Amino acid sequence: MRIPIGYKFIIGFIVVVAAVAFSPKLVGLLGYSAEASSILGYAVALTIGLILGWAFSKGFTANIGRLTEAAELISRGDLTRDVVSRRSRVPDETHELAALINLMLQNLRDLVRHIKRSSGQLSESSREINSTALEISASTEEVAQAIEQISRGAETQSEMVEKSSKIIREMAISIELVAARARETAKAARETSLTAQHGSSLASDSLERMKDFFDQQEMIRQQFDAFNIKLQKVGKIADFIGDVARQTNLLALNASIEAARAGEYGKGFAVVAEEVRKLADGSVQSASDINDMIVSLREESHRVHETIMESSRSIKEGKKNIDVTASAFQEILKTVMETERKATSIADLSQMQTEGSAKMVKAVDEIAKVAEDNAAATEQVSASTEEQLAAMQDMALATKELAQLAEGLLSVVERFKVDQFESPLI
């Protein structure tokens, strides 16, 4: 049966008043003097009133004390202990209050526990996020460095491509020069070929003339033989004349001797004989002169023949040389034609090379463009990564702040002791 505390006080008061009221009569029953009874009655009434009043007030206010104590504990943050109200068959508001406080305690405990847990988790999560953000930041920095490198690489590539382009242009010019030289070579080879043909025909002509010369030389040799035979005949005739002249001389001599022996008569005969002898002498002399001339002629003709033979030998050597020259010209002609063919082919090939190099220049220009684009793109990426890095750093800062906030929250909540074995922070 619930009785509000106010009523309890009223009942108590009534009981005290009744006890005070009835105590003198009870004392009077004891049989003491009136005066003593009245004094004693008053004393007993006062004592009973005090005792009952104390007992009642104590009984009524016990729960309030406990509640106060609990509230104090709660205010200090100790949420561990429930309020234990004194058992009573007659509950009052204090009991209800205790139950409510206990409920409140329970709720607070749940809340604190939840907050603690959540803030711990939050702190941990924010730490993790922070460390992740830091890692991401580090990674982003690496990425930024890598991109920087890529950017530098792209720039280098761009430069290289430009150099390559320049080199290829120079190469194209060189190829053009080679083509020009090859054309000149082909032209020179054609001219050389004409010259060699001319030389070859001249050598053939010389060989022809040499053949004529050899024919003529053979004729000269035959004429020389005929001449020598005739000369021999002339020599024989001269010898014969000489013989005749000698015999005539001898005859004339003997005629002179005969004439001398004949004396005066032989005088005219002697003169004739002398004349004959002189003529014979002249004949001998002439024959001898003829022979001398023949000898000298022979020597001369021999010398001429020797000279002709000598020149013939020289000319034969010359013929050999001309043969060699002619074949050399043929060789030159062949080689030069080959050279012309090769030079023309080189010219054609270098023409093709020129076209190829023009294409190459175009391709390299495109590559250069792509490389420049790449460089620009990598710069953009670099800027983006830097932005990302800044964002990450901001995020790290924010998560740090969040962690701090979580820790602050935790430290605030830590004041509340919810479990039996932990002590409150304060």
Added chain:
Amino acid sequence: MTESEHKYLLFTLQGRRYAFDLAQLAEVDEPLPTWPIPGAPPCYSGAMNFHGTIVAVMDLAAFLGFSSNQSLQKVIVLNAGIAALAFLVERVERIVPADQVQHGNQVQQLETGISYRTLVLADGDAVLLDAVELAQEATERIAG
């Protein structure tokens, strides 16, 4: 014959010029085949048939005491009135009339004892031999 009508035959031996009086000579010929004369001195080359007469042929150079190794181209046959003798000589030069020569006055002698006179010509001297003396000497030598 007067002195002025004399003629001399000039010939050579060992490169030296000799001469005979033309009157002492019969003929000049090319050397004819000879036949050896037995027992004759070495200067005799042999005997030859001269127009049907046997004539002794003598190497004149050898006879005069020179070595005779030159080619002997002519044979001079002496007048048959002097001796049947012929001399082999190297070369007959010519006949000179007496008015073209001057006689050396002195009679000289060769080493073999044969005497000679010198003929002075416009183109050089000649040794004039006497055919008669030579014939005598030859006869003496054969006899000796």
